Amino acid sequence: xxxxAFFLVKDEALIRMMLSDMIEELRHRVAxxxxxxxxxxxxxxxxxxxxxxxxxxxxxxxxxxxxEIIAARNIPFLFASGYGIDGMAEAFMDRPxxxxxxxxxxxxxxxxxxxxxxDETIA
Numbered sequence: 001x002x003x004x005a006f007f008l009v010k011d012e013a014l015i016r017m018m019l020s021d022m023i024e025e026l027r028h029r030v031a032x033x034x035x036x037x038x039x040x041x042x043x044x045x046x047x048x049x050x051x052x053x054x055x056x057x058x059x060x061x062x063x064x065x066x067x068e069i070i071a072a073r074n075i076p077f078l079f080a081s082g083y084g085i086d087g088m089a090e091a092f093m094d095r096p097x098x099x100x101x102x103x104x105x106x107x108x109x110x111x112x113x114x115x116x117x118x119d120e121t122i123a
Contacts, residue, residue: 007030
């Protein structure tokens, strides 16, 4: 798979850094990161990226407004959440996701699946 640019949205900086390290280890790059809904919405509108990884809940705020912007741009995205499917907005229940904590192999498999159009959903 060619190198892809990722947009990471996660409120916990340490976990966002660990996710960024995983992305780079998989030979991709991080184009942008956000830890708040406002910053994520701004970057979702303006930043150039190939795929986004979104936390479901950012400090109590649901990620749905950010997901809507990315979906409108037809950019693939997945959720990474400790909440599982219960925390997702109804409109995005069909999107792939990873349940935290996850390993790099799971991230790689889910990203490959997302970009190839096959389905990998949160277990």
